[in-house]
Amino acid sequence: MALDQSFVGRAYPPTAPYEVGREKIREFAEAVGDTNPAYTDPEAAKALGHSDVIAPPTFVFAITFKAAGQVIEDPQLGLDYSRVVHGDQKFTYKRPVRAGDRLSVTSTIEAVKSMAGNDILDIRGDVHDESGEHVVTAWTKLVARAAEEA
């Protein structure tokens, strides 16, 4: 069933802050096998001009995608999540995410389309720190594949 176009532009309330921990960044860097010391060694991060260890570029997706859950699980929108695949992903960074950040995400539905029976949903997640400064924006395109003929 095609999604309701009137949801375009809808913004959801900002999420409760996610506190970025050094050890969570380390765990993520190890999981992707990335040994860049800026992720694990505060002194190496400082040598690059950062106040603490920074997170790999895609780390923030765990935070924005959780926030997008508000959209995905919105019963009024009625997305069939069991048929959803991740289409596109993009980030623009104002500054890197770093340990100690308390990040809040505001999710907005940017586009709702229907193509060849597939529902396509573009969600923007604007990430701000505790002082309200913009850190990163994530765009996530989700595609709910058309249901097979019964």
Place this chain on the structure above:
Amino acid sequence: MAAKISYADVEVGTELPAQSFPVTRATLVRYAGASGDFNPIHWNEKFATEVGLPNVIAHGMFTMAEAIRVVTDWVGDPAAVVEYGVRFTKPVIVPNDDKGALIEVSAKVAVLLEDNRVRVDLTAMSAGQKVLGMSRAVVQLA
């Protein structure tokens, strides 16, 4: 921000050192835990095949995380990446053996931008298939 590559030293077509990233079932379990994405298509073969996939597939975000390492290893400071986007075109299929799959990533400077920035275009292949499309990063050089 402290990029170790200077804008003056690159041109359109400059190739970044290519890298290959192995991925096994164990890699995916570890990434699931670190990222919080526990979708069973990334670790449960029975579930994956029941929903029509050929086998367990890697998280798209895992592939995205690996691909950008070609850029961050080149430039030194990961904060030099000011924009990064991909399209997930084909899944990385990860068999349950000791080899798993291989993600091969190459990249080159595609466009010289203002303010010492460049656009780098990435190519990510696995088992002969292009697994990322429109894979581009904007990088702040020194």
